[in-house]
Structures are given as structure tokens and as C-alpha cells.
Amino acid sequence: MGNKPKSKSKSKADRKERRSAELDEISLLNEWIESQKPDSGSNPLALKPLPDNAPVGRLHDGSFSAYSAATKFSELPLSKKTMDALKKAGYVKMTEIQRASLPHALCGRDVLGAAKTGSGKTLAFVIPVVEKLHKERWGPEDGVGSIIISPTRELAGQLFDVLKTVGKFHNFSAGLLIGGRKDVEMEKERVNELNILVCTPGRLLQHMDETPNFECSQLQILVLDEADRILDVGFKKSLNAIVSQLPKHRQTMLFSATQTKSVQDLARLSLKDPEYISVHEKAESATPSRLQQTAMTVPLDQKLDMLWSFVKAHLNSKILVFLSTCKQVKFVYEAFKKLRPGIPLKCLHGRMKQERRINIYSQFCEQRSVLFCTDVAARGLDFNKAVDWVVQADCPDDVASYIHRVGRTARYLSGGRSVLFLTPSEMKMIDKLKAAKVPIQVIKPNMKRLQPVSGLLSSLLVKHSELQELAAKAFIRYMRCIHIQKDKDVFEVKELPIDKFAASMGLPLTPNIRFVKKLKGKQLSVGESSVLELETSGGEPPAEIKRQKAETNKLREENLDLPAELLSLNDSEDEDVELPTRISKKKKKLKINIHRPVGTRVVFDEQGNTLPPLARVAGANNDDDLSLLDKDKRNEYYKKMREELMKVDKVDKVLDRQRRRDKRIKEKVKRKRGLGDEEEGSDEDLSGSGADEGTNGRKPKRSKIYFNSDSDDDGETRGKKESAIDDSISLAEQEALALKLLDAMHQ
Numbered sequence: 001m002g003n004k005p006k007s008k009s010k011s012k013a014d015r016k017e018r019r020s021a022e023l024d025e026i027s028l029l030n031e032w033i034e035s036q037k038p039d040s041g042s043n044p045l046a047l048k049p050l051p052d053n054a055p056v057g058r059l060h061d062g063s064f065s066a067y068s069a070a071t072k073f074s075e076l077p078l079s080k081k082t083m084d085a086l087k088k089a090g091y092v093k094m095t096e097i098q099r100a101s102l103p104h105a106l107c108g109r110d111v112l113g114a115a116k117t118g119s120g121k122t123l124a125f126v127i128p129v130v131e132k133l134h135k136e137r138w139g140p141e142d143g144v145g146s147i148i149i150s151p152t153r154e155l156a157g158q159l160f161d162v163l164k165t166v167g168k169f170h171n172f173s174a175g176l177l178i179g180g181r182k183d184v185e186m187e188k189e190r191v192n193e194l195n196i197l198v199c200t201p202g203r204l205l206q207h208m209d210e211t212p213n214f215e216c217s218q219l220q221i222l223v224l225d226e227a228d229r230i231l232d233v234g235f236k237k238s239l240n241a242i243v244s245q246l247p248k249h250r251q252t253m254l255f256s257a258t259q260t261k262s263v264q265d266l267a268r269l270s271l272k273d274p275e276y277i278s279v280h281e282k283a284e285s286a287t288p289s290r291l292q293q294t295a296m297t298v299p300l301d302q303k304l305d306m307l308w309s310f311v312k313a314h315l316n317s318k319i320l321v322f323l324s325t326c327k328q329v330k331f332v333y334e335a336f337k338k339l340r341p342g343i344p345l346k347c348l349h350g351r352m353k354q355e356r357r358i359n360i361y362s363q364f365c366e367q368r369s370v371l372f373c374t375d376v377a378a379r380g381l382d383f384n385k386a387v388d389w390v391v392q393a394d395c396p397d398d399v400a401s402y403i404h405r406v407g408r409t410a411r412y413l414s415g416g417r418s419v420l421f422l423t424p425s426e427m428k429m430i431d432k433l434k435a436a437k438v439p440i441q442v443i444k445p446n447m448k449r450l451q452p453v454s455g456l457l458s459s460l461l462v463k464h465s466e467l468q469e470l471a472a473k474a475f476i477r478y479m480r481c482i483h484i485q486k487d488k489d490v491f492e493v494k495e496l497p498i499d500k501f502a503a504s505m506g507l508p509l510t511p512n513i514r515f516v517k518k519l520k521g522k523q524l525s526v527g528e529s530s531v532l533e534l535e536t537s538g539g540e541p542p543a544e545i546k547r548q549k550a551e552t553n554k555l556r557e558e559n560l561d562l563p564a565e566l567l568s569l570n571d572s573e574d575e576d577v578e579l580p581t582r583i584s585k586k587k588k589k590l591k592i593n594i595h596r597p598v599g600t601r602v603v604f605d606e607q608g609n610t611l612p613p614l615a616r617v618a619g620a621n622n623d624d625d626l627s628l629l630d631k632d633k634r635n636e637y638y639k640k641m642r643e644e645l646m647k648v649d650k651v652d653k654v655l656d657r658q659r660r661r662d663k664r665i666k667e668k669v670k671r672k673r674g675l676g677d678e679e680e681g682s683d684e685d686l687s688g689s690g691a692d693e694g695t696n697g698r699k700p701k702r703s704k705i706y707f708n709s710d711s712d713d714d715g716e717t718r719g720k721k722e723s724a725i726d727d728s729i730s731l732a733e734q735e736a737l738a739l740k741l742l743d744a745m746h747q
């Protein structure tokens with residue numbers, strides 16, 4: 001007790017002493033930074049490095065060491081707190097981008113930094129953020145001092161971790177503001193106390209719009225990681241809205257492996273004489289030197305076979321597989337999982353709940369496994385233990401996207417390998433990659449080692465109707481994705497073997513696609529009924545809208561936190577889907593494709609649910625997913641089913657012809673009736689006569705019969721009446737026959 005006042009005064013004195021030491025340190029750092037500023041526009045990498053063990057900081061003569069020539073963190077004018085944290089994390093030597101940009105950034109300049117993937121850009125902006133606020137003695141009452149914006153939630157989370165590492169011994173408050181989190185109300189209460197925000201654009205804008213008293217008028221530093229992505233059209237509106245609420249007087253830093261060079265973009269951010277730092281601009285390749293890159297031609301309908309074979313051949317690796325849409329990721333993941341390849345499988349896409357996304361991300365960091373993902377994982381992510389392979393099963397949108405995807409492997413000093421599957425029509429991508437200094441080698445796949453998976457998939461789809469729906473959606477999404485791609489040199493729907501592709505996914509029939517019209521075409525091989533052609537009746541949307549839509553769809557795939565006005569540009573989830581396995585909500589979706597191949601008619605049960613064509617076989621043996629793989633059994637079943645369906649088709653055609661004839665006659669009768677009215681009198685008379693048919697013994701007039709045939713008479717009467725014009729086979733008989741056949745199929 002007696003000691004208490006003493007220790008209190010001691011701790012007060014300690015605090016005072018610490019504060020004064022901190023102030024001294026800050027003033028020394030400011031002096032050091034100011035006196036040794038690198039020339040504006042100079043490249044620190046061109047300077048001769050300081051000799052080993054050379055003194056750093058204030059020298060004997062009162063001058064300071066030249067930090068622009070620093071190669072180690074310890075040679076930079078950094079606070080002790082930051083230095084200790086870097087040391088603790090094991091960071092000693094700087095990477096090239098860090099050496100080139102930190103001297104400029106530490107003296108408050110705007111920086112536009114570009115360096116290969118995995119080259120350490122994160123520390124190049126996190127250190128200046130922390131140092132700036134430290135030197136300004138930023139505290140909770142000062143509000144938001146720095147904002148770091150990332151295009152994806154996972155990347156924002158990763159940046160937040162690096163910030164925690166570097167700021168470990170500092171006293172700032174920092175917050176991760178990303179969409180998909182439920183605690184937004186709590187966030188709103190606390191966001192005004194945060195000094196550093198790491199966020200996605202949508203969530204930041206949400207706070208700007210909704211959080212009372214949220215303001216960033218004191219902002220010191222703004223950072224855009226993956227800047228070219230954030231400046232891209234998909235984020236344009238949100239970024240403009242954000243920037244309009246920030247003070248113009250601030251430091252701005254933009255980093256990416258594929259940096260923007262657009263003057264317009266930079267003007268939007270009001271950069272002041274930025275330092276352009278592109279450390280690998282003169283390098284031989286735009287990708288890491290330890291990365292081995294290959295590409296191979298894989299016909300679209302063999303893609304899944306190739307992917308399956310690849311996975312089976314690399315069971316001890318950590319593999320990242322990129323596909324172009326969420327639905328494909330879901331389908332391939334679910335289907336392959338059921339086929340148990342012998343390695344854990346995971347999937348990551350923007351439609352997943354945030355918690356699950358985080359779990360999957362951390363599991364993949366730790367485990368040898370295959371992660372199927374969309375471009376949500378393409379940028380910035382640094383999976384803890386090295387990724388061995390990046391497989392691009394679907395062609396990336398452009399060269400930049402390729403570079404970021406392959407950049408998930410061969411990071412920092414480690415090596416890695418990548419393979420790109422290209423359909424024959426996508427091979428032009430190779431020229432584009434080579435022109436952008438990507439050393440990619442085209443190799444021939446070893447077809448002997450190909451393990452076909454399509455047969456297994458069709459069996460799976462029989463058993464799991466939900467998988468059939470998923471496959472159909474994946475198919476449609478893929479087609480739409482190709483359709484909206486802006487680079488038509490590479491992506492062309494018309495070049496794709498659509499029916500074969502659907503079959504390779506195990507689909508019993510090719511789903512209809514709303515945005516395209518099926519037309520007969522010569523590109524098709526026998527057995528394929530159609531090619532897809534753009535529907536032109538409504539007129540093509542202007543290129544910019546198409547592009548915005550494509551971009552927005554892409555962002556949706558990545559589930560970035562988009563503002564509502566951008567989301568409204570999007571089609572609803574299933575807009576293009578006309579699935580045989582579900583009843584569409586909108587009436588107009590109920591289209592019948594009369595051109596579909598013979599034998600692909602869909603069968604419904606009593607509840608109106610469709611039955612997969614092989615459901616009967618599946619029902620016979622439920623124990624094993626692979627039980628339907630008896631080839632003979634399956635072929636026999638297909639043959640029988642085909643015959644039955646052909647019979648039904650035949651009857652359908654007769655019925656159709658009959659109906660059309662009925663219609664023609666009806667119209668004729670109507671026309672006649674028009675005349676008859678004049679001749680015979682009232683309507684009453686007409687209908688009455690028809691109803692009386694057979695009772696007065698007179699042969700009724702044909703027109704009256706057909707007028708009545710549309711009434712609610714029972715089938716028998718109708719049959720009798722119809723027999724008056726066609727005595728070969730009645731409509732009722734034909735319908736009964738059709739029903740009988742359908743019934744036979746159900747059993």
C-alpha cells in the first residue's frame with residue numbers, strides 16, 4: 001500500500017521519459033529523412049550499397065548516413081518500434097521494390113510502384129503507413145490517419161496481418177473493414193476511433209454513407225494495393241465516391257504487379273509528382289524467374305478429363321486451380337469430391353459465406369490440397385506454405401490476370417510451376433503472353449495418361465440431381481463468361497464445341513442459353529445440332545455497357561463489396577438458365593426447344609419434377625456412386641431409352657402436325673363463320689347447333705364441330721368429333737398413346 005503512491009509517480013515519470021525519448025527519436029528521424037532525401041525521380045537501386053557494418057543514423061560529424069542506398073531495413077530511418085517488429089518477424093534484407101520505393105515513400109512522396117508478384121510490395125507500403133502516423137504522434141482522438149484499400153476480402157485480411165506484424169509495438173488502432181461480416185453495427189460504433197483502416201471499397205463506402213460522424217478529413221496516407229484492379233471500370237464509381245470524400249492534401253501510394261499507366265487514373269487520385277518505381281521493367285520476364293510456365297492445347301470437351309488426370313498425377317502437391325466462374329468452381333469441386341481423387345479438395349469463390357472463405361483460405365495455407373477457385377484468389381494472396389502448382393483450367397481474361405494468377409506460386413525466394421489449358425481457339429493468348437514478356441512454353445499433353453472422367457460424371461449426375469442442376473448452371477455461366485469477354489481474338493463462343501462440352505460435363509442434354517439463339521451451322525460435327533449465335537433482335541448493347549457489365553459480373557464472382565448501383569447492372573443469378581430440372585419462376589422462361597436432338601426429351605414425375613434420364617438405373621443401385629459404370633449395362637439402357645424416346649418423339653410429331661392442322665381448320669372455320677353469321681344469324685344459334693350434334697339426327701356443319709372442339713367437352717366426345725375430319729387416328733388416341741409411353745418410361 002505504502003509503495004503505491006511511489007510506483008504511481010514512478011510510472012508517470014517513466015511515461016514522461018518514454019515520451020521525451022520518442023519525441024527525440026522522431027525529431028532525429030525527421031532530420032535524417034530531410035537531410036538525405038533521395039533526388040526526386042532518382043532510382044535508389046542505382047546507388048552503391050552501404051558497406052557492411054557502416055555506421056547508420058547520425059554520424060560523428062553530425063551528418064546522417066545515406067538511407068537511399070540502404071539494402072537492409074536497419075539502414076533506413078525507421079522508429080525503434082518498427083525496427084523491433086521487423087526484426088522479430090525475421091525481415092532483415094530488403095527486396096528490390098522495398099529498396100527502390102521505401103526511401104521515397106518515407107520522405108512523404110506519392111509512389112506508383114510496380115514489381116513482380118511475390119516480390120514484397122506489401123512491406124513497401126505498410127512500413128511508410130506506420131511510420132508516418134508514428135511521426136505525427138497519431139492517437140485515437142485523431143481519427144482515421146491512413147486507409148489501405150484492397151480489391152478482395154482475403155487480400156485485405158492478409159494486409160491486415162502484415163500491418164499487425166509491423167505495428168506490433170506501436171499503439172495505433174487499426175480495423176479490417178470488409179463485406180460479408182455481420183458485425184457492421186458494431187463496426188459503425190468503433191470505426192471513428194480507428195487510425196488505420198484496411199478495407200475493400202464497398203465496405204468503406206458503406207461506412208462513408210451510413211456511419212454517423214464518420215470522416216476522413218485528417219487522412220495522411222491513402223494506399224491502393226492492386227491499384228490497376230481498383231482503378232478498373234468495375235470499381236470506378238465507388239472509388240470516385242471514396243476519393244471525393246478524402247482530403248486532397250495527403251500522400252498516395254499505388255502498388256501492383258501490373259501497374260496502371262493511365263494518366264486519367266492518376267488524375268482521379270490527384271497524385272502529386274509521383275515517383276514511378278518499376279523495378280522489374282527491364283527484366284527479361286514479367287513473371288518471377290523461379291516460375292516454370294507451360295501451356296497446352298486442350299479441347300473444351302477434354303478439359304475436365306485433363307484436369308482430373310492432372311490432379312490424380314499430383315496427389316502430393318499443393319495445387320491452385322483457376323476456373324472462370326463460381327458455378328464452375330462449385331460443380332468441379334462437388335463432382336471431383338464425389339469421385340475421391342485421393343487428395344483433399346477445397347473451393348473458394350465469391351458466393352461463399354465470409355467465415356467459410358476465411359476457413360478455406362487458412363486451411364489451404366496449411367495443407368497439401370487442391371483449391372478450386374475463381375479470380376477471387378488471383379491477386380495478392382500469399383499462401384503460407386508454397387503452392388506447388390497453379391493450374392489455369394480456364395483461360396484468364398487478359399495478360400494481367402494471367403500474371404497475377406501464376407503469381408500465387410514462386411513467391412519471394414521459392415520456386416513454382418504453372419500450366420495453362422487453352423482451347424484451340426484460345427491459342428492466340430500465347431502470342432499475347434509472349435509479347436508481354438511471359439516466358440511460357442507450349443507443351444503437348446501426354447494423351448496416353450489422360451484419364452477420362454466424363455463417363456464418371458454422367459453417372460454421378462444420374463444419381464445426384466442437384467449435381468445435374470449445378471452442371472447445367474456451370475455450363476451456362478461458362479458460355480456467358482466467354483460471350484462477354486472483351487478480347488474477341490481469344491474468346492469466341494462460336495468456336496466452341498458446345499454440345500460436346502455439355503456432354504463432357506455429364507449433362508444428358510445441352511441446356512438452352514437465353515442470350516444466344518441456336519442455329520444450324522456447318523461448324524458442327526454429326527450429332528451436334530446447333531451453333532450458338534448472338535441474338536441480334538434486341539440490338540447489341542454499347543461496348544462500354546457490355547464491358548461494365550462484364551467487369552461487374554467479374555466482381556460479383558469475386559464477391560467484392562459493390563455498391564448497389566453497380567449490382568443493379570447485373571443479371572439475376574439464374575437469368576440465363578433454362579434448366580430441365582427446375583420449374584422457372586417467370587412464365588417466359590418456359591421455352592421448348594423444338595430443335596433439340598431426338599431422344600433428349602425430359603420426363604416429369606407427378607409433382608412436375610424432372611427425372612434424370614438415367615434415374616431408373618441409379619435407383620436400382622444406390623450404394624455406390626460408381627455403380628453405374630458397367631459399360632454394357634449403361635449402353636443397353638441408353639439404347640432402350642433412345643428407342644422409347646424416339647417412339648414418343650414420333651407420336652409427338654404426329655400430334656404436333658395434327659394440332660397445326662386443327663388450328664388451320666379452326667381459322668378457316670372462323671373466317672367462314674364470319675360469313676356464316678351474316679347468312680345464318682346469331683352466335684347462339686351456332687353454339688347451340690354444335691351441342692345438339694347427334695341428337696337431331698342431322699349431320700352437323702363442320703364449322704360448328706370445330707368451334708366446339710375447343711370447349712370443355714370430355715375427351716371421348718372430342719374424339720368422336722375429331723374423327724369427323726380424320727379417321728386414321730384420333731387426337732385422344734394419340735395422346736393416350738403418348739401418355740402410355742411416358743408412363744412406361746417412368747416405370
Ligand SMILES: Nc1ncnc2c1ncn2[C@@H]1O[C@H](COP(=O)(O)OP(=O)(O)OP(=O)(O)O)[C@@H](O)[C@H]1O
Nearest residue numbers: 093094095117118119120121122123257380382412
Ligand atoms: N524483405 C523481405 N525479407 C523476407 N521475406 C520477405 C521480404 N519482403 C517480403 N517478404 C515475403 O515475401 C512474400 C511475398 O511478399 P508480398 O506478399 O508482399 O508480395 P507482393 O509483391 O505484394 O506480391 P503480389 O503482387 O502477389 O501481391 C511474403 O511471404 C513476405 O513475407
